[in-house]
Amino acid sequence: MTKTVLTGVLGAAVLALGASTASAATLDDVKAKGFVQCGVSQGLPGFSNPDADGEWSGMDVDLCRGIAAAIFGDATAVKFTPLSAKERFTALQSGEVDVLSRNTTWTMSRDTQLGLNFAGVNYYDGQGFMIRTDMNINSALELSGASICTNTGTTTELNVADYFRANNMEYELVAFEKADEVVAAYDAGRCDVYTTDQSGLYAQRLKLTDPGAHKVLPEIISKEPLGPVVRQGDDQWFNIIKWVHNATLNAEELGVTMDNVEEMKESDNPAIRRLLGTEGEFGTDIGLDNDWAAKAIAAIGNYGEIFDRNVGPDTELAIGRGVNALWSQGGLQYAPPIR
Amino acid sequence: MIDRTNVTAPPENTGPATAFVRGEMLAEQPAPITESGPIGWIRTNLFPSVPQAILTLFCLYILYLIVPSIIRFLFVDAVWTGTDRTVCATEVQGGVRAPGWFGACWAYVGTYTNQFIYGRYPDEEQWRVNIAGFLFFGGLIPLLIPSVPFKRENLIFMVLIVPVATLILLTGGNFEVGGMILPLAILTAIALIAVFGFSKGAQSDPIPGLITTAAIFAGIFIVLGVLAVDFGLERVETEDWGGLLVTMVIAVTGIAASLPLGIALALGRRSDLPIVKFVSVVFIEFWRGVPLITVLFMSSVMLPLFLPEGVSFDKLLRALIGVALFSSAYMAEVVRGGLQALPKGQYEGAMALGLNWGQMTRMIILPQALKLVIPGIVNTFIGLFKDTTLVLIIGLFDFLGTIQSSYTDPTWSSPVQSMTGYSFAAIVYFIFCYAMSRYSMFMERQLDTSHRS
């Protein structure tokens, strides 16, 4: 009984700003509270970034909206928690967020030691370097002796150490707690080089005083598969996240887009019919309606649309599909079939 | 000569022997020009001796180096209107200013003022913040002015009504409290039984104690009930709070929570009971011995681990807990200073009257001690107000954090942006802290005279 009382008192104490409780069945919790709590970055254009009105946009954000749409049929039934690199895993472990969609690199130790599961890869990335164009440097191998700015608490810090050691080069590392501070210091000329995931470099370049005066070097020194993360031990929830992502890939492969999703429901192609729920009972198996994927795609579009809208060639980031193209077009994005 | 003899009055005194004696006072003359007026002032205050003159010239040189460039940056060369970065950048940087221009970009501060105050709090809901602020300052200011009457009513308003009203206004109210009714009811029962048993054991009348206890719990239930009411306000998550709002929330909550805790700790530290004293000393010395930033890291990273599985705290609340624990240790030392300053006779007098410890503390000691330490409390608050900036390191957006995060907006990014933002922050913090420190000195003088008379 003391435990109950203590929890009650604790509850009274935290009532002020609201404590959330998470149980084993995340889906039930999410349905009960009526929205998905999604952990995102504190501001990375193209992936998760708030605008002046506080509206979030980006690839990671769209994945969360897709999840909300698949569950509730409403892409706005999602709340975003900005997390620093340091806080992100604790926040997920403690149940503060239901899913972490925060350009997080899938590594073995994170997958196996932290009690977390990676539900897929929504962006294949790699670590790169950005320097000033007027330095006349064309390869990362010419960077011996350079000062390098980066974020602390990420894999980038370790990768850059490995790379410089392997190539027998000297360097000075200046590691900041927050991405904004890294950009500010690099912009102020504290460092010659800014290193992080290449997508991040393109994104952060927009925040520099003169984006045109900086370029990204061609070398990629690491594999950085970025994807959504969930807690271990809730397979149903894990499956939902995994398959919302897979549905967007399958949709692109099958030519289903945000605009034509309704007419495609009448398609004769059995693969499309299974995807959109006109055939089979795939939704019920993961605790959702059968048209879960149709709702998600209607809200956020297929993977190609998500990519082009947020980071693609027509955006300010201007990143090409590269390895993120579908497998059928020579890329790495490959989703298991819905069957 | 003749003139003087003419004016000299009593004739009997006139004679050759005393002719040289002045018969009347000389009219008052102005002091020599070198000793009075601006020149005399300059002589005595700036150039009394050669080393002093050198020092004065040196200081003037320093002023000459600093002041004009600051004024140029803040006012003369500053840009007051504009819609984007071009007005605040030189031609080379893609703007309209002449090369070498270096001035503050107030236009950028102007467009961001709303965000600096409210953070990302929704525009259409900001009236709630305004009302909360109005309630708070409206209650605080009369409390701070010693001559305003109705202090007791004012205090009750500040302690009971303002916190609940502010909480509901800022978050939106309509809290889920159902789960708390049962544990709280059990707790009420336990408390009532304990009080009853204790009074029986002490052979005193249990009724007053029971009434007090019941009243306290009834109060808690009423507050819970009010919090559960749906006022139709839209819920605003603390993630959307920011700017000056967060700074004020952290500083005020921190000081409000640390005051009772600090008093308890200070009393505990002066207690005769060894365990109580030991616990208080360890608690106080621990929090005073570690930097606030490690405390904030602890509360943001470790607090979730201490809680039962499934319970998690809001991020702002976690920071608040850290700040409250930290500042309560400092508050305890301030209060202890007040307790120690009371003459021993006060304690002895109270005991001679037959008051027990609780009555003595409540009616004799604390009212005097707390009055003595008002300046100390204000100083602690100034320190806390400045220390709230540290929460930006754990990713909350307080006033400084909001300013810093606005630097990433490409619309306004220019080389002068960060200097402008920091200057603005410095001015705002300075105004707040300077005003508070003046108030603290004013109270010190007030209390000083009342003590001597």
Add this chain to the structure above:
Amino acid sequence: MAVTDMGRGVADAPPKVALLNNPRVRGAIYQVLLAVVLVYLVYAGIGNMLGNMERAGISTGFGFLDNTAGFAISQSLIDYDQGVSTYGRVFVVGLLNTLIVAVIGIFFATIIGFLVGVARLSNNWIVNRLATAYVEFFRNIPLLLHIFIWYFGVLRLLPQARDSFDFGFLGLLNNRGYFAPKPIWGEGAMLILYALIAAIAIAWGISRWAHKRQMETGQIFPAFWTGLGLIIGLPLLAFLVMGAPLSWDIPVAGGFRPSGGMTVIPEFLALLVALTTYTAAFIAEIVRAGILGVSKGQSEAAHALGLRQGQNLRLVIIPQALRIIIPPLTSQYLNLTKNSSLAVAIAYPDLVSVFQGTTLNQTGLAPQIVAITMLTYLTISLLTSAFMNWYNNRVALVER
């Protein structure tokens, strides 16, 4: 009402007091209750923590300190090799970085603080006003903002590496830091060190002897100047005798940053300047209060005894002012040390930054690392307080 009840109880039947009204019994009950609640809270907290850690797969224990760190640190006073050194070494590097910035900061803050504090009491109007403005400006703006202004504001104004400010022999200054000439000691340099140690020992001996002689005979021996001469002169003599075994490695501009010499990174400079100027404002107020706290009669009496102004200050005013100054000064020193943890905001690799920051991020072992960091600061604080208490007791007024 309760008052009268109690009064009557005491007056009527002193021996028949109920057990619960015995203050000692009450005290014991309160203490037992407090102890039970605390033990339960600690037990529940730790139990939760261990449970959560196990569930989250966070390992317990301190074995991680022996693991290889694998990241670089921009300033290290001891050998640190990113590929080989362990997390334990990272801790030491961070601790030393904290201590060096704290010690240098305390040194300069004390000097500036005393100067400004004395200046605030000056009769010279402009000196007085300037000192007041300094104190008010630095005291009323958050330290973190000072650090940001120095780092992000002033750093932007420094030139790029290739157009550094060149101070010739004194080195180079640019936005990569201050590149100072590095002394290279030749053969026989150890003798200079020995000479210095010997000089200090002799100077100490002389001052003891001079003090004793003054106590006995009243004759004054200029021990301070003799000692100073010895401490400067003896090593200088050794230096010349050994044929000046010192050369300087002067930094040369070029490449990404100047080569050669010693590098003082800009993070260190910004943090040091901010900490020093901020703390100096508080020290100035303490010094001012201390000097004002010595009653005027003291210096009048000293003048009456025929002491000159300098002697009056040195022998009468300052020793008494120090008694008032030292306790609050101690807490300012501690504040400065603790405030150096704000380094984390500008990437100066202090203890919090490299250990509670980077190491925590890389290992995810929050409980152990937070505990180690907090205990380290606590130890520093307690040691400093202990030392200052000891010193304070030495200078304290010996009352009859």
